[in-house]
Amino acid sequence: MSEQIKISIQHLYKIFGDDPEAALEHVKNGVGKTELLAEHGHVLGLQDINVDMVAGEITVIMGLSGSGKSTLIRHLNRLIDPTSGQVLVDGDDVISYDEDSLRRLRRQQMSMVFQKFALLPHRTVVENAAMPLIVRGEDKQTALQEGSKWLERVGLQGNDHQHPHQLSGGMQQRVGIARALTSNSDIMLMDEAFSALDPLIRTDMQDLLLELQQELHKTIVFITHDLDEALKLADHLVILKDGYTVQQGEPQEILLHPNDPYIVDFISDINRARVLRVRSIMQPKTDAIEGPVAGDIDGNDNLESVIAASEGDTSLNYRVVSDGEQIGVLHMQDLVKALVPTSAAEDGVRGKV
Amino acid sequence: MATYDFIFDGLGLRGWCGEKTGGTMSMEELLARNSGETKSLWELPFPSLDNLHDACPAIAQTRGLTSGLESGFLGIKDALKVVIDPITQPLSWFLSGALSIFQTVPWFVMIPILLGIVYLASKSTRLVGMVASFILFLAFIDHYDYAMQTLAIIFVCSMICVLLGVPIGIAMSRSDGLQRGVIPVLDMLQTLPPFVYLIPLIFLFSVTEPKLYGIAIILYAIVPVIRLTDLGIRLVDKDVIEAADAYGMTDRQKLYGVQIPLALPNIMAGVNQTIMMSLAMVVIASLVSAPGLGVLVLRGIRNLELGVGLISGLGIVLLAIILDRVTKAALARVNTAQQ
Numbered sequence: 001m002s003e004q005i006k007i008s009i010q011h012l013y014k015i016f017g018d019d020p021e022a023a024l025e026h027v028k029n030g031v032g033k034t035e036l037l038a039e040h041g042h043v044l045g046l047q048d049i050n051v052d053m054v055a056g057e058i059t060v061i062m063g064l065s066g067s068g069k070s071t072l073i074r075h076l077n078r079l080i081d082p083t084s085g086q087v088l089v090d091g092d093d094v095i096s097y098d099e100d101s102l103r104r105l106r107r108q109q110m111s112m113v114f115q116k117f118a119l120l121p122h123r124t125v126v127e128n129a130a131m132p133l134i135v136r137g138e139d140k141q142t143a144l145q146e147g148s149k150w151l152e153r154v155g156l157q158g159n160d161h162q163h164p165h166q167l168s169g170g171m172q173q174r175v176g177i178a179r180a181l182t183s184n185s186d187i188m189l190m191d192e193a194f195s196a197l198d199p200l201i202r203t204d205m206q207d208l209l210l211e212l213q214q215e216l217h218k219t220i221v222f223i224t225h226d227l228d229e230a231l232k233l234a235d236h237l238v239i240l241k242d243g244y245t246v247q248q249g250e251p252q253e254i255l256l257h258p259n260d261p262y263i264v265d266f267i268s269d270i271n272r273a274r275v276l277r278v279r280s281i282m283q284p285k286t287d288a289i290e291g292p293v294a295g296d297i298d299g300n301d302n303l304e305s306v307i308a309a310s311e312g313d314t315s316l317n318y319r320v321v322s323d324g325e326q327i328g329v330l331h332m333q334d335l336v337k338a339l340v341p342t343s344a345a346e347d348g349v350r351g352k353v
Numbered sequence: 354m355a356t357y358d359f360i361f362d363g364l365g366l367r368g369w370c371g372e373k374t375g376g377t378m379s380m381e382e383l384l385a386r387n388s389g390e391t392k393s394l395w396e397l398p399f400p401s402l403d404n405l406h407d408a409c410p411a412i413a414q415t416r417g418l419t420s421g422l423e424s425g426f427l428g429i430k431d432a433l434k435v436v437i438d439p440i441t442q443p444l445s446w447f448l449s450g451a452l453s454i455f456q457t458v459p460w461f462v463m464i465p466i467l468l469g470i471v472y473l474a475s476k477s478t479r480l481v482g483m484v485a486s487f488i489l490f491l492a493f494i495d496h497y498d499y500a501m502q503t504l505a506i507i508f509v510c511s512m513i514c515v516l517l518g519v520p521i522g523i524a525m526s527r528s529d530g531l532q533r534g535v536i537p538v539l540d541m542l543q544t545l546p547p548f549v550y551l552i553p554l555i556f557l558f559s560v561t562e563p564k565l566y567g568i569a570i571i572l573y574a575i576v577p578v579i580r581l582t583d584l585g586i587r588l589v590d591k592d593v594i595e596a597a598d599a600y601g602m603t604d605r606q607k608l609y610g611v612q613i614p615l616a617l618p619n620i621m622a623g624v625n626q627t628i629m630m631s632l633a634m635v636v637i638a639s640l641v642s643a644p645g646l647g648v649l650v651l652r653g654i655r656n657l658e659l660g661v662g663l664i665s666g667l668g669i670v671l672l673a674i675i676l677d678r679v680t681k682a683a684l685a686r687v688n689t690a691q692q
Binding site: 112 | 590592593595596598599600601602603606610611614615
């Protein structure tokens with residue numbers, strides 16, 4: 001698979017305050033977030049962010065509130081302007097765009113889904129879904145048809161002529177997603193899109209997103225503060241803290257090799273069996289396996305399903321296959337070892353409490 | 354001798370002040386001289402312009418301030434008139450036009466038209482019934498013509514208030530600087546007693562011109578629609594505005610597609626207030642020849658005709674109820690369409 005970089009964020013800084021340029025010098029000289037606020041009265045929003053987002057993948061940016069994740073996503077379509085740095089979309093620097101090119105970018109190339117849905121309350125559901133096309137000035141009738149089509153695709157039939165307030169939160173966010181899809185842009189920005197929904201609906205929506213993604217292959221930038229959600233959706237995971245990237249990479253990789261106490265804290269709480277996948281802990285092996293093999297499992301199965309299949313017998317070996325070909329072997333003992341929880345780091349946030 | 358002589362003597366300014374011209378003596382001075390008493394410290398007057406003038410004639414009296422203001426205004430009056438007269442002339446046309454239309458259309462055509470408008474605005478037959486009974490009652494006691502004159506004036510003035518006020522409110526909502534500048538003016542217009550700005554208007558225009566009271570009413574009634582338009586647009590959900598930006602709406606699309614529709618309940622509340630305030634002012638404006646029920650109120654006061662004053666007052670109350678209920682019903686319809 002060709003790894004075409006769709007969005008590339010390079011050396012992005014954002015400082016809030018009266019004189020960000022001057023404060024930027026301090027930050028580049030190594031002044032930290034708390035010091036900058038105390039001594040110079042400026043808030044450090046983002047600090048030297050470098051992220052490459054691959055076309056057709058879901059990049060999840062995760063962090064706690066105040067880590068700058070919502071600020072970061074707003075730089076991609078320039079709802080916020082950076083203090084310094086570049087955002088390249090298909091190789092073009094978005095930061096240098098004038099008003100017209102920026103509007104074209106927002107209309108054609110990027111769509112956005114919001115935490116609080118942000119639908120137009122005075123328009124019907126279908127008008128909301130068709131909004132991106134209407135904004136572009138396309139024929140209203142075709143726009144409405146397109147909107148209606150995508151509403152159906154996200155599971156909202158027959159609500160076309162209701163108003164947003166008549167729908168539940170989950171349904172409203174489906175309209176939000178339909179609106180983003182109607183715009184037919186390559187890039188979807190999702191700002192805590194599911195955070196305001198209750199857990200069951202949230203799981204539903206995550207499944208919906210993954211299902212749509214299999215079909216549409218958009219470049220999705222997803223913001224969340226929920227690690228389970230991040231691990232479920234991410235092809236590429238970026239963890240932010242206080243405005244800088246703590247670690248980024250493949251989620252399984254981060255889970256198995258956290259490089260910062262902050263991340264160790266984060267992952268100490270999760271259900272590892274549900275999140276870890278067979279391919280991350282198997283031994284790669286393409287030739288014949290010695291000894292008895294209990295069965296075939298898929299590389300993308302999570303460990304929970306393997307445990308269920310083995311009925312708890314730790315002496316078994318499984319053959320790991322992907323697309324019908326053997327890619328490795330999984331010993332149940334390795335599986336148990338991978339499940340040993342990392343305790344909260346002693347020097348981490350929770351260790352101090 | 355005046356109390357503050359010592360200051361000018363002490364500073365050696367006596368020469369600059371010049372000698373007292375003598376002139377006419379005030380009653381106060383005469384009394385003081387005759388009683389021959391020296392004033393105690395308790396009676397020390399505030400060093401105001403008048404008291405300083407007593408000590409030093411070169412200092413102007415307070416009377417000079419008011420007369421100076423007056424002569425200043427009279428001085429620029431003609432120049433001001435050259436600018437303001439043509440600008441405001443259409444107001445006179447609108448007012449006389451509306452007055453003649455409301456009065457020449459016969460009652461059996463006018464009343465159904467008004468009721469039709471009420472129904473379109475409120476979609477409520479109960480309200481139409483109420484309005485019908487009020488108007489028929491006013492017509493029955495021979496106040497129909499006066500009520501129509503008042504309605505015509507309110508109609509024109511409120512319309513102009515909305516046409517001017519909404520754009521001003523929108524401009525204010527977009528610029529903090531403009532908002533900071535306009536709000537003190539609005540505060541002043543709202544607190545200044547309406548009689549006060551009638552005075553310069555009388556100097557500027559002839560009392561027979563309809564625009565004289567038109568301007569007075571508009572100045573008084575335009576405030577709420579400006580304030581509430583500004584407020585309404587500023588209160589539009591930031592998330593929705595962000596979504597509009599994220600999908601690349603132009604400022605114009607955002608204004609007409611998002612901000613004004615979402616601010617409409619507030620704007621309508623402002624229109625309601627504006628109409629009520631123009632009704633209040635149209636009564637006062639009868640002092641400067643505005644026709645309508647206010648004339649009867651004024652007659653009641655001038656001639657102490659108790660009955661005339663009370664009945665016309667009741668007529669104004671009925672008109673107020675009609676205008677308030679109809680605009681509120683329209684507002685409620687806007688609200689339910691959005692919620």
